Amino acid sequence: MKRALILEKMEDGSVLNYQNIDLLNLSDGEVRIKVSYTGINYKDRLSVDASSKVVRKYPMVPGIDFSGIVVDSKAPDYSVGDQVLVTGYGYGTDHPGGYQESVAVKQEHLIRLPEEMTLKDGMIYGTAGFTAALSVDAMEKVLGNLEGKKILVTGGSGGVSSHGVLILHKLGAKVSVATRSLEHKEYLESLGAHEVLLFDGLLEKRRALSTEKWDGVLDTTGGEALGNILTEVKYGGIVCTSGNLSGIRFESTVFPFILRGITLKGIDSVMVDHTIRNDIFKKLATSWHSENLGRTVKNVISFNELREELLNPSEGVGRVVVDMNI
CATH class of the missing domain: 3.40.50.720 (NAD(P)-binding Rossmann-like Domain)
Incomplete structure (x- = not known):
């Protein structure tokens, strides 16, 4: 079992609640990621409003980007313990996203986190x-x-x-x-x-x-x-x-x-070629990295606080990062 924040469609809108759901078996070419960090993007805030039509099927676990550690793998390119990052490819809108304790992801949708970048920094950047x-x-x-x-x-x-x-x-x-x-x-x-x-x-x-x-x-x-x-x-x-x-x-x-x-x-960030993704995040980890990166963060919250933040956004400017370990 794992805990997830699930969005369900109702006649008069949608409802967002935490639920315990079963772990599904991995298919060939998939890995299971224990989510370490996720974040709240503009599209994530839109997703909880059914009238926006951002979410294409229900029920859905929102969260369009996330970082974490591989805990199970049926993919030849990734092993248990690898630190990885996911953005785009329809996670959180077409496929279950990062607002859950673990996510099954196709290996072609992953990038390996640059060694110079932390899992948290990966989600400060995010989409x-x-x-x-x-x-x-x-x-x-x-x-x-x-x-x-x-x-x-x-x-x-x-x-x-x-x-x-x-x-x-x-x-x-x-x-x-x-x-x-x-x-x-x-x-x-x-x-x-x-x-x-x-x-x-x-x-x-x-x-x-x-x-x-x-x-x-x-x-x-x-x-x-x-x-x-x-x-x-x-x-x-x-x-x-x-x-x-x-x-x-x-x-x-x-x-x-x-x-x-x-x-x-x-500029589209959803379906970008895998090689380009790796190159861009490598630059963000090295020559493009700024010591002021943390200034773009408004708040770091726990998974337990995520639902309330989505439904009643806190004041201030900057990205909300969700630390799944607190």
Whole structure:
């Protein structure tokens, strides 16, 4: 038996409760992970709202990312005692996720935790840190060395944007952050923001080509602002977009692309190639690691506190990490 936090669909919504459930036998190519840490992502909070339709089948154990130790293996590439990490691949929405004491995982969905990274740090990064890192990696492929480059980050104090600021600052970029309010200006500056701007300024209509401002953009919001941002990207620059908090539609012309040669790069963290995952987390563990990583954490809670935090979020900014050992 194991303990799990299970989401069930009801006629008038959904219900979330702890339950004891049976351990299932492993299939060939699977391992069983004793979960050490998991976290609360934006998608996890959406999952407890049935109207969001994030969860595709019920009952479901939420938790889209988790880290832990292999305790049983029917996979040739992993042995008992290996420290591993899981993000994406539909865990927590299509397959039982990290909000349980142990999880059966296909070996192709695992990455081995870099030796320089702790299980806790793996979940401080989680899906948000991985998504931000994918964006930064795409920027480097287009812009080369990011030192001194002017980079705009949208999303304020959100998870992806916070990690984006942290990584970009580590790489020497001059980071401007667009936020809905200046309430968290000090927090963003502590992560390395050079400048904090009000997001509303990005909603002001631009000409088809405006003054060139940004070498690169890490966009987490989408919507109308994205169309305006495209007009301000420098020749040969890049915009990496990974979210839709401000909407799913934007308006643009072909001019930024055919007259300035900019790149618009979509960032997906769910189905990323296994080799790329390993490379990105290796960078996060070494050359991209910041001593200020802990500043992106709002709180560390126990598994027993997880249900209440999901249903009644605590105040503050930063990621909630769940320590399954407390």
